[in-house]
Amino acid sequence: MRLATWNVNSARARAPRLVDWLDRVQPDVACLQETKVGTEEFAELFDGDLTRRGYAWEHHGDGRWNGVALLSRVGLSQVRRGFAGEPAWEGALETRAISAVLAEGTRVWSLYVPNGRSIEDPHLAYKLRWLPALRAVVEADLAAGVPTVACGDFNIAPADVDVWDPADFAASTHVTPAERGELTALEQLGLQDLVRRRWPAPQRVYSYWDYRAGMFHTDKGMRIDLLLASPTVADRLAAAWVDRQARKGTGPSDHAPVVVDLDTAPSGDIGPVVPPPSLRGRR
């Protein structure tokens, strides 16, 4: 099963590229963030193209800002828009989380974690309320035995290796101990960072490059788009990569999709490996 997460930075602006990307990468499940459209417009943009390709979809968005979606051709049920106890921003709930259960029983989240903006900004405090509230719901699901993958734009670089120059971030959000502590707390629930598991530090696997000043071309990026999976899902990990192709050319998002392949069955259940006849009896 191929699972991807992509902050598209406007579903409207990305519409042609998004459909081309589905055809090229063939994800079974795609988690999208920053659609910046309402659900009616999302349907107008994509319902035909998605249905023809066998994808079910669910969207949570109210236009202009935020907006998240799930696409799946391997089941999509028990949909939740937002989550119980989700904090509001300036008195209103935002559209930053959607989750649903695949046919195999895994609950998948598409998350757009608040940015935080700057150290003194109330938006950072909002981010630091939002993440524990999310964690409480994930913890309850895990306690109920539901395999879980939390995917999306976390707006947190887990470690210094995940930003191009830690010195440039000395007074910035995305790297503070408080924000990283929220990722650690999610990992303490058993969630594993799939890309880091496949590509251990210090390998650089950025997923976001600012549009400005040639950041992509000089590879000054950040790894803030994550897939965090509970143990039985993480143990199926077969491959993980960042689709840099999608960040190139005309009209890209400032984020690249992050893609993982999961084996159908837990890798411990594949049985004994039998060598092919050409190798038997040698040595």
Added chain:
DNA sequence: ATGGTAGAGCATCTA
């Protein structure tokens, strides 16, 4: 010190 770019929508705000 601010700029650099892109996307929202039409003055700025967000990232």
